[in-house]
Amino acid sequence: DIQLTQSPASLSASVGDRVTITCRASQTINAYLNWYQQKPGKAPKLLIYAGSSLQRGVPFRFSGSISGTECTLTISSLQPEDFAVYFCQQCHTTPWTFGQGTKVEI
């Protein structure tokens, strides 16, 4: 199975900060990588698919990029509603696997 390692596991940030979360795969997955946001007690919500495509309705401050086995989610200017846990997920090879999550908190 493809292992995904997210870093950091958690981070503290302030409103307006630029935040970057990294997801490293155990093998090359190219752009076969998605990002989800999960708030407490809620289901995950799709943010980015195919590495860098923004899901409809997701604010433009969210962006994704790929470089080799490393994928990055960037929030250009953190907003109060962005405090949540973020997961990456690979769709390169079944079984689909997720990263362990990154908690973004104040």
Place this chain on the structure above:
Amino acid sequence: EMQVLESGGDLVQPGGSLRLSCAASGFTFNSHTMCWVRQAPGKGLEWVSSISGSDETTYYADSVRGRFTISRDNSKNTLYLQMDGLRAEDTAIYYCAREATYQLLSATFYYFDSWGQGTLVTVSS
């Protein structure tokens, strides 16, 4: 608006059985692969099982293969997960999710674009 809604979660003893359901609306159900993804308390996400919309091909995680059975009734727009031989480590919130695809040249990308609110399964004596 597309929507999926799970039901059937409960407290069950180890070795017991449970059937989860997921009612879908707002999209052409039989055109989409549907999936179950679970999340143990305070933990990350784990894909459990998928079933294609057309030929109903099924896929399972190693952790549940042989114990869980995924199925669907396209006439009722409903997805199911029959869980037998339940173990304590199956305790989790079970989410139903729609798998969408994005085609770019010769590549097909898969992602979960619609999730239910989840249903809690607790396996304990």
